[in-house]
Amino acid sequence: MLATDTLAEDQWKTVYAMAQMLANEQTDVNEVGKIIAYLRAYGHVENGGKNFFQYLSVLVRNGKTVGHSGRTFDYYQSIEKACKQYLLKYQNDVPAMLQILGWVTRIMRYYKAGGSTDFVEEQPSVTANFVQATPATPSQQVKVGDIVDATITKKKNVEITYKLLNSISLSQKEHKQANSLSEGQTVKLEITEVREDGRPKKVRLRGVGV
Numbered sequence: 001m002l003a004t005d006t007l008a009e010d011q012w013k014t015v016y017a018m019a020q021m022l023a024n025e026q027t028d029v030n031e032v033g034k035i036i037a038y039l040r041a042y043g044h045v046e047n048g049g050k051n052f053f054q055y056l057s058v059l060v061r062n063g064k065t066v067g068h069s070g071r072t073f074d075y076y077q078s079i080e081k082a083c084k085q086y087l088l089k090y091q092n093d094v095p096a097m098l099q100i101l102g103w104v105t106r107i108m109r110y111y112k113a114g115g116s117t118d119f120v121e122e123q124p125s126v127t128a129n130f131v132q133a134t135p136a137t138p139s140q141q142v143k144v145g146d147i148v149d150a151t152i153t154k155k156k157n158v159e160i161t162y163k164l165l166n167s168i169s170l171s172q173k174e175h176k177q178a179n180s181l182s183e184g185q186t187v188k189l190e191i192t193e194v195r196e197d198g199r200p201k202k203v204r205l206r207g208v209g210v
């Protein structure tokens with residue numbers, strides 16, 4: 001499922017910037033998967049985040065001897081450069097690094113499949129584009145008029161982000177009711193518009209605190 005609200009806005013920007021950099025340099029997404037496996041296995045130890053960057057440096061130093069293809073060394077260099085540029089500030093937050101890198105691999109595969117690599121500043125619209133390119137599961141499919149439960153995961157002035165169907169995030173402006181809404185609140189939404197694959201596209205707030 002696509003838990004698209006698990007990252008903060010600046011972390012989403014990191015995801016797309018890293019994915020674009022690595023995709024532009026034609027980095028093998030499988031090599032990114034290998035460093036994720038390392039971080040998942042050893043990130044929990046003391047100084048796990050710091051050790052991760054040392055591990056990347058070792059890969060680059062030995063890339064020409066341990067690489068399994070002529071491009072492996074280039075891949076290691078690209079990965080180290082991207083990680084040091086974008087992830088150093090998260091070295092004390094290994095779970096955040098894992099989430100970011102996990103999404104980086106997803107977006108890289110999206111780019112490889114022909115998706116646009118144009119970087120967009122606003123996370124909700126960028127995420128929506130990626131979600132549209134991913135097949136919907138039956139639990140994500142709805143029809144106009146359906147009433148669904150949702151949780152408010154983010155509130156920024158009058159812009160409210162809802163999480164519904166356990167995995168989908170939708171952001172929209174609630175000019176009239178924003179003052180009565182707060183993060184963590186449970187609400188009911190009416191589906192007013194549906195995408196071609198059955199996912200909700202637009203909703204109307206129907207109940208607060210229910």
